[in-house]
Amino acid sequence: MSNNNISFILHKPQLSENIGACARAMKNFDFQKMIVVDPKPIFPNDKILATSVGAKDVINKSKTFKDLKSALKNIDIVIATSARFRNKNIKHIQLEDLKKIDFKKKVAFLFGSEASGLSNNEISYCNYTLQIPTNPKFKSLNLSHSLIIIAYYASSILKSKTLKFLKSDKVKTATKREILLMADLCIKNLDEFNFFKPKEKKPIMLENLRNIFYRMELSSKETRILSGVFASLGKKR
Known part of the structure; x- marks a missing residue:
């Protein structure tokens, strides 16, 4: 398992400061792959680089796409973060369930825009939705705060090296x-x-x-x- 298998996708981020803070949060836990889809601010810009502090390399190596579909072509598993429970026939998981994810595959965590989150259309591209347990009366988390919680949890799972999968090596999961x-x-x-x-x-x-x-x-x-x-x-x- 490798940190290089994990990407963090920011879908239509609105604030430069949040993009920079997300890069910093990623580097805190040794993740390097940032994907930015249709950002509102010019990307990159001086404010993004300034707020990323020591994580400018994450910004400089990031990839940008015009739409979500294009961003997912080389990803195996997409996990959408959402504060809302979706009335859709999709697997809803909690942080604890990340231990069951096969991080030998290319996994991406998808984050919606600060104002509107992710639409049902964007969720439909995902394998799972993930809810971070918060105060039921105040669920909204800042974009970079959501990312750093998940980055920490994913990092701890990778370091534990406790995942064992008995699936045949001859069976190749579709990308x-x-x-x-x-x-x-x-x-x-x-x-x-x-x-x-x-x-x-x-x-x-x-x-x-x-x-x-x-x-x-x-x-x-x-x-x-x-x-x-x-x-x-x-x-x-």
């Missing part, structure tokens, strides 16, 4: 990119079949489809089989 490509093929064919009716319900239908695909924890072989099925159906219409 996020493979699942995204399979899902895109499925959606393309469904579109051509005029499946998404009425049109105003298409966004929620897409959310539900992504929830199904990411919850299944498919292998690479299974993803290829399903892609073949979807491609074959498209040819026979």
Whole structure:
């Protein structure tokens, strides 16, 4: 297990100070991979670098993307942080459950913007949602505070080296990119079949489809089989 397998994704962050503080929190626990999606401030800027203090290297090595989908192509497991319980068929976990996550895979923790958090559409790209236990009457945490709690907890798990997985080495779990490509093929064919009716319900239908695909924890072989099925159906219409 390695800290290099873990990324921290800031989705549409609004404040330069928070981005810098997140970089500092990451470096406190020896994490280096920051991903920034569609930031509101210019990235990077002097205020971000100033508030990162000794973690400018984290900022300089970070990757930026215009949308969440692009940011997840090389990630295996995505864990969304949310103060709200979602009424969705998605696995909800607590900090303690992170011990069950296979950190030999590429894992990303996803954080929403300071003002609005994560939407159900963004949650639909994730394997799990994670709630940090807080005062029920005052759940809201600062972005960097949420990150540092999770960074600490993930770091302690990696250092404990107590995880044991009996899964066969011959079974390769599908990457996020493979699942995204399979899902895109499925959606393309469904579109051509005029499946998404009425049109105003298409966004929620897409959310539900992504929830199904990411919850299944498919292998690479299974993803290829399903892609073949979807491609074959498209040819026979």
